[in-house]
Structures are given as structure tokens and as C-alpha cells.
Amino acid sequence: MPKRLDVLICSGAACISNNSQLIRKKLEEVIAKEGLQEEVAIIETGCMGPCELGPVMLVYPDGTFYIRLKEEDVEEIVKEHFLKGRPVRRLLWETPEARKIAEEKKQIPFFEKQFKIALANCGKIDPENIEEYIATGGYEALGKVLTEMKPEEVIDEIIKSGLRGRGGAGFPTGLKWKFTREAQGNEKYVICNADEGDPGAFMDRAILEGDPHAVLEGMAIAAYAIGAKQGYIYVRAEYPLAVKRLEIAIKQARKYGLLGKNIFETGFEFDVELRMGAGAFVCGEETALIASIEGKRGQPKPKPPYPAQSGLWGKPTLINNVETLANVRHIILSGASWFSSIGTEKSKGTKVFALSGKVVNTGLVEVPMGITLRELVYDIGGGVPNGKKFKAVQIGGPSGGCVPEKYLDTPVDYESLKELGTIMGSGGLIVLDEDDCMVNIAKFFLEFTMEESCGQCVPCRVGLKQMYDILDRITRGEGREEDIELLEKLGKEIQTTSLCGLGQSAPNPVLSTIKYFREEYMEHIKERKCRAGVCQFKKEEKLETAIEKIKDII
């Protein structure tokens, strides 16, 4: 029986660490005390998005969106709202732009410009309950492809949709499927790359935690298309909650006959196994990931051969990212033409971004491709807090770059971002303000990639260390005039000569900050000045005082 009210409590990672579990417990207590168990359903969902404001809670059918809940607020909500129908206004979202309290979720600007496909179920269903997923049309797409479509037709549909890899590089997904299908071999594998390693990125985590079945369904459809029976999800060990929810989802899907043998009684067989990573950033690279699943050191191999020809245990292997797979079922159900009507000419559909750093509304958002960076940072993100001045937005993590104010009206798509010297990347979007030093940011990323380099090839292993040392001396006020040119030269060489994507993209944060913030580098070197006040320089001693000191010693 449907209940009068559905209360959705966000149990994304951020809200959990803001004690959403205590709110749930208290809510159950008070609801029981008031005798409302038959009328109010409590559902724990995945991430709803605005992590900064957690714990958050959504009440249907009215769409009331509560923020920053505390245990002591619960009684008032139950008595006033659930019993008397009067939402507790002091706990609603007051948008600073409009100075208005949002009575309903849809009035909140943070949600207004979003368009959810990959995150469609995140924050709406209980991720630990397969029936809720099925109620949203879950596994219908799998049923459709198994009973109505040939594998080639599935691949055609994905190609036509224009879906491109959401892990960062943006390779056309359908083509990848086609190559793997056409590769010789009886045994083939599907791998879901859930090794979300970019610092500042938590999109895949939210999907795995909020809608794990969407990923499983995407994998099963891919498996049917390419002719695989076995799939692996390679997931970060740092994401225990994602691992737990995936385990539950796999178990439930097996129980319902949606994984395993003879799925939908069509004779199609597919099962999924979880493999945990062990904290190596380079394992996000396809060939390194494969080595890691095989139980080896995660060292990339030269391509070709591509995994589509020779992947896991030398067999043709399809590797897709979490977000890519979460899009698949929607394309099958709503059609390639629907999907390709969203976005820009070459970048179709939507992209999930993790907004963080110096921005008012941190959290998780999904937007149509082609939206401008300005809309992302200001309209959805609410701009820079504390009256500070915007400086840049960092996109694409250690493989990406920094975009300055001047280019904020750039549309978000694979090509436009590449032209700016950054990449779409996996979706981390970190806003930087006037208090952030661009040389320090470049050094931060270089330190990261230097430490995460697998050490196989010289340009990456030695080159990044050299670049880091130069950046380090610049931030200590010991930079030399030729350092900027040296960094550019080294950077370009490393980009062109490294073995894998890690090395090839590692110089991007340095090159893009030099491109757009050259004057900050110059100030560090020539004037020993850090305009953000981040770099601490040793005081330069005047020659006379130094001589005096030496005299004293002598």
C-alpha cells in the first residue's frame, strides 16, 4: 500500500558523515511515538547532490527539501509537517540570490539547471533494494535487448546515440563495443572501471552508492552486445560503502535471475565479480587496471594491442567507466535520437560533475553538455563564498588544467575544453579563488603524478621529478629566469614521449597555469612575491647585514 508521505533521507557518503543515520533513527522513533508508521515511509537513498548542506531530506509528494538537519529538528518536522501539513520553514533552503525560501525542491536554482540521466535514480530510490530499481524501469532495457534486439543492433544504437567515455578521454563508446565484438576469440570480458582516482572527483562513487543496479544493467547489456559471459568491477578499496552496496546489488540481481545463467530465459549468461583496487592511481589506465585484476603490479603496457584485441588474460576486453555504463539503459529505453538531442554537436548527453573548492554549493551535479562553465560555477554552484574573487576552475584533475575567468563562457564539451589546454576528465571541478596560488596548485598536481608514476618509463619517472624540483624552487623563491621555458620544454617532451596516459597528461596542470597565469610565475621568480600569500619565502638578507653577521662570527 502506498503511504501518505515518502520521506527520503540522503545517505550519500557526505550526509552519512554528517550524521544522517542519527536523523533516520530519531525519525523512526518519533514517527512510532506519534503512531504514523502506516502513513509515512522512510527511504534511505544515494547522494542527492548538495553535500555542503547535509544532512538533507526530501519529503514527497509535496517536494519539501530540508537541509542541515539536526536530531533536535526531527520532532518539530514530524509534529508540524507530517501531522499538520505545515513544513518547517526555518529548515528549508534559502537561496541567497533570490533571498527566498524554496518551498519545493524544484524552485532551488541548484537543481533547476540540472538534467539527470546517469544520476536519475540517485537520491530517489533505496540503492539496497532491487525492487525500487525495477520500479523505475530497471532491467527493462536488459529485457528489451535480450528479447528484441540483435547484438549488432544494440551496438548501432549506442553508436548513434553519440555516447562517449565519461572517464575522461571521451572515446566513442559504441565503437569500443564494436571493436570488442569484432575481435577474434570465444572468451571476452566486460570490465567496469570504478577506480575513480582523480583527487576532487566523486561522481562514480555517488553512482555506485546511489544506483548500483544501473551499472550492473549497463554491464550486462554491454556483455550481450560484445559476447561476454563474465564481468569485473574494479573498484577502489577507499570506497567501502560503494563496495558494500555493489555486493548487495550483485547478490540481489543473482537472486532475481538478472545475473547468472539463462537471464530472461533467453539462454544469455552473464555474471559479475568485484575486484578491489589497492590505492594506485595509475590503475585507472586501462592496461594497468587489467594487470591489477590479474593480480600483478599495475603497470601500463604499450598500446596497441588495445584491450579490445588483447585485454584481460590476453582475451578481448571491453572497459567502460561507471558513468558511461549508467547511461546505457536510458539510451536503450528512450532511444539514441532522444539521447543525441541533448548536448552539443560532438558531445552528446550529460556529464556529472563534482563541484568543490571555493564554491558556495559544493556537491554533485549533472548537466547537459554544452552548458557554460559560468553557469556551473555561478548559477548552480552559487559562486565564490566569503566575498572573495574568483580566480580559476580546475577541471580534469591531475590530467587537466586551470581555466581562468576570461574563458568562463566556454561550453562544457570534450573539444572546447581540450582547446583550452585542459580535458573533460572524469568530472572533478574545483573552484579556486584569489587566495590560491597557481604555482602552488601546479606543484600540488605534479607532486601527485610524480608519486603515482609507476616508474616504468623514463620521461614520466625522471621528467616529472625534474619538473617538480623546478616548481619547488620557484615556490621557495629560488626560481631562475629560464625556469618557465624549461618547464614548458620538459612538459612538452613528457607529453609526447611517455608510455601511458598518466605521463602524457601529467604536465597539463603546469602548462595550463603557465599559459594563463604566467605573470604569477614571473612574480615568484623575479620579485619573490606570491600574490595569494601561499608560498613562504625566506627573507632575503641585505648584503650589509650578512657581512655584519659574518664579522660577528669571525
Add this chain to the structure above:
Amino acid sequence: MKMHIPEDNPQYKALKREIIRYRRKPGPLIQVLHRAQEIFGYLPPEVQFFVAKELNVPLSSVYGVVTFYNFFRTEPVARHIINICMGTACHVKGAANVAEALSKELGIKIGETTEDKMFTLSTARCFGACGLAPVMMINDEVYGKLTPERAVEIVKKYREEHGGA
């Protein structure tokens, strides 16, 4: 190489059970090492030796894998591990100040363990809780929106609550 393994020790017995569970699957090494670290807390040479023998892989491969991945530890750690996130969002929101304050409070550097074996202070890459930056984890719990003062307070409270544990 010879090494004495007390096979009737309950920890090794538990590990053996896990190895039997994984042995038949392809490429089991990393998964087995995860279980081994859960059981022993870290991966001393004896444990690596045992895993190599039971999985029938060269000890050099086991050692190669253990030292390649950040997640595996070869030194014992304290009962409670404090991991300060050093991801980008945390970096720009002052994670370094949090690390400095905790280092001062506990009297140890990053990577070290307090004398009473209560805390190991460590840093980590991104936890994916960037919305709450800066964050730290103590064991499996995430603490967000930290200031140096709040971080110190949390650790002090932790010491009081878990002092005897």
C-alpha cells in the same frame, strides 16, 4: 628461504580459509593480500611468505605487488589510523594546517605512530568527500569541514572515548 609459520595460529588459519576461497579464481593475489591485511593489520615478511607458498607464486611477485600499491602496509600500525585527505579540494581548503595541528597535538610526524600505539598519523589521496573539505578519516569514519582546532578536538575526544580500547 625458510621461515617459521605457526600454522595453528588462529590468524594464519583464518588466512588459509580465505586463500582456499580465492585460490580457484583467476588472479587472486591482490584480493588475498587485502584479506591478509584485514587479519594481521599489516603484511610482515612471514605473511607474504605464507601467501606466496599457499598461492604457489614466487615470493618476489608477492613482494613486488605489496610494495607497488599504497594500500598495503609492511609496518605495524596503531589501533586507530588517522588519515588526513590531501586531495585537491582539501588542499585548497587548508588540509596542510589540519595536518600540522594534529602532528603537533600528537607529537608525531606524518607516517609515525604515537608511543602508546594509540594513533598512526597518515595522509591519503582523495576520499571522494570533497563537498565537505577538508576531511579526515579515523578508521572508517569520515569527519568533514575541519578546522585545525576542530580536528584536534575530535582526536582528543577519540582518545577519551576509545582510551581503553
